[in-house]
Amino acid sequence: MSEKQERELGVGDINNIWIEYDKQNDILYINFGYDIEDADESILTENDIVVRIKNNKVVSLTIFDFSKKAGIEQY
Numbered sequence: 001m002s003e004k005q006e007r008e009l010g011v012g013d014i015n016n017i018w019i020e021y022d023k024q025n026d027i028l029y030i031n032f033g034y035d036i037e038d039a040d041e042s043i044l045t046e047n048d049i050v051v052r053i054k055n056n057k058v059v060s061l062t063i064f065d066f067s068k069k070a071g072i073e074q075y
Contacts, residue, residue, distance in 0.1 A: 009057060017031065
């Protein structure tokens with residue numbers, strides 16, 4: 001798929017969303033369901049967010065440098 005090509009994706013299991021923040025590494029994990037390990041593909045966006053996709057549904061987002069993106073000072 002080319003860099004500029006867009007496609008429509010659904011979202012995984014919205015009834016089982018779980019969020020985890022790794023303060024030491026400043027990474028926010030957002031997972032839609034529990035079978036994220038078997039993702040079909042992973043895409044790294046230009047703003048350092050990893051989108052994991054399975055069966056044309058987003059199953060997780062990994063947001064690097066989260067506090068900076070959210071405008072939060074990390075202590």
